[in-house]
Amino acid sequence: MQLLTAAGASTPDGDRVETYRATLRRRLRLDPVESSIPLEVRSTTLAGSDTSESLLDLVRTGEESRIVLLGNPGAGKTTLAKQLCLDLVESSPDRIPVFAELKRYQATSRDIRTLLRAQTPDLWPRDEKELPGRVGVVVLDGLNEVAESQLHDALADIEEFIDSPDVADVTCVLTCRAVDFPTSYGPSFARYEVVPVSAASAQRYLDERLGPKRAEQVWRxxxxRLRTLCHSPLLLGMLTTVLLDEADTDRDLPRNRGAVYARFLSQLNRRTRERNRVETPEDIREACLAFLAYRLKNERVDVPRIELGEYVTKDFFDPSWHIPIGALQREVLDLPPMGAVSSSQPDAASHRSFMHQSFQEYYTAVYLKSWLSRPPQEGIRLADLRTELGAGAVAWRETFCFLSGMLDDSTELVRACRKAENHLLAAGCIEHANTVLPAEVDDFICQTLDAFKYGDGFNYHLMFALQRVTDRSSSGLPRRVADDIGYWAEKYSRSRSDPQTIATSVTDEQVIAMVTDGSPHERIDAVWTLGQRQVGSALPMLEALAVRETDEAVREYAVVALGRIAAERSFPILRQIATSNDENKWIRSYALHAIGSFPTPEAVAVLVDYLTQPDRQPFADDAAWPLSVLARSHHELVRPQLPVLLEVLHREALDRYTKGCVLYVFGCGGFTEANDAILDYLETEEDPYVLEDGAHALGALGLRTSLGLLSRLADPAVSGDAMTRREALRSLVALDGVESPAARAARQDPASFVRDVVERHDR
Structure with missing residues (x-):
């Protein structure tokens, strides 16, 4: 990649550059924890994306000039971005890096350049508006830290900035929490995620800090749950600090993430008090931090100190405390974990924010816990937080996960999340809780699987979330449930995230041009967008990509796009890909799902024929799944194939998941003529997974001739698998009501999640 040489751009003189380099080294200095844990990145969408590399190497290749670095809280996004700039300062004198914090963005200025100038004044000549000529990399850190009310403006300003001529040859790196990055955005960013710290790296770090003997003992x-937290460099560093400071910690390890934060911040506050002779009682100081965190609406924005001081004076301070108001303001606003943004920032004295966004979220949880603990007439109830618990309130997700770890029992919080239909948050609260009723976890897992397998809740991200909470279930939940969740999670592990949909402001013609001329990620996003928009004029190009493209990811998404457009001319190409033994299993899977978009007898024949071939394993269920969609929408096309499907069920070589999907096809199509044959088949079937799906199919077919078998499957004296009993009972209730003999008997089932099927109707 060539350096910027745009006409009119200024080149900073040597003294200015050296002054800037020295300032940048001080400003971005990494602490020992940040610098001693090696971090790498990997693509979230490219084929072969399990391969990781350093961010510096990625930038140096020059293949991608627009990169967004994604990750969970504490994953190391900012650390990696700082390390990139420091590495470039030392190793690339001709590529000056610029680092700017987006939490200080103000929509009133409507100009990213103003933000850059304010944070890097040493670099910019007076009155110069264009980017200085030797700047090679611009880092915009913390998109998720922009105030929600200003996010739309910030995104527009970033787009305008990176599309401007003087930035054409500059690499732009954006960092953001994964959950906050928009799925549709004008510029196409290459999406990379921070690779979690491996267990081996975590153990090496503990060895270095604690000594090998103690580190080995602690790790055992x-x-x-705590080992999982060590995948985060922030949590690993905090846990190690706690272990170093407390001699008896080995015998009393923190129970969850919230407990790690509580002990770490307690140590930080204790050291702060010792070094600064703090006068304010610690309980009042913590309450003030919690109040401010909540008052800022969980947004880690840069706030004028004078404004925060007014919050403390007018809305928090109580004269009965008999402490100086000035001391309270100073000891809260000027010291960790709040304090100045950075002593090296030009306006550090006038603005404040929490040291890390997760610290602010933790203190917000402290505030909520305090108010939830009060009598109802004085405090708040979980029902009052319905908006914040909703799926759209992503800024509150981490706060409620922290709150879950603070409560003695998080069962009611989990129920509130479920009532707000925020299932990912419910899973997070279970994961980070001290205690949740196992029966509630069982019910959550069962309901989520119901929606995933039989309903409209096909969200593979929930399978990843369920994997992290199965250890909180009761002993009555069959072990195979965890195995089944693992199967689905593994099946969709390749899809860590979908490509980015390019905004409608970019025309179809421009998107088509990106397929030819764009970077690797731009090509993927462009192909994905053409499918989303169903651009018929792109068919020749998409068909060529599906057949001849060498980039596997581009080829796979071209197949997906052809399925979305579903033009008759593309069907032979998709059929050839799906049935060719020379193709890899992933692209065949995409092709089978694409064929399911064609409501034709030919499409049904391809899918059914795929199931009859013994060499189609694994992923034969990828044919049965789209077949079930066609059975629901065009049952007349599938009906002629019923004899073949019934014969397929009896094949011993067919895996349980495919058999389950085939049974689901019968239920989706309402093929009651097959009911007796399905009954005969299930009478001899022993696999509980297949019996569960068979019970669902019988319920969907809705014939009372199935009551006998369903009653036996629901009887704990006959069926030892609780999930089979549950699904059989669901079908029985649908066919015969809650007062049928089998339903009444189910009220005594040893598994609570089976009893809940009837008790939910009673309630």
């Missing part, structure tokens, strides 16, 4: 004692 760490419960699985």
């Amino acid at each position: 004692q760490l419960p699985h």
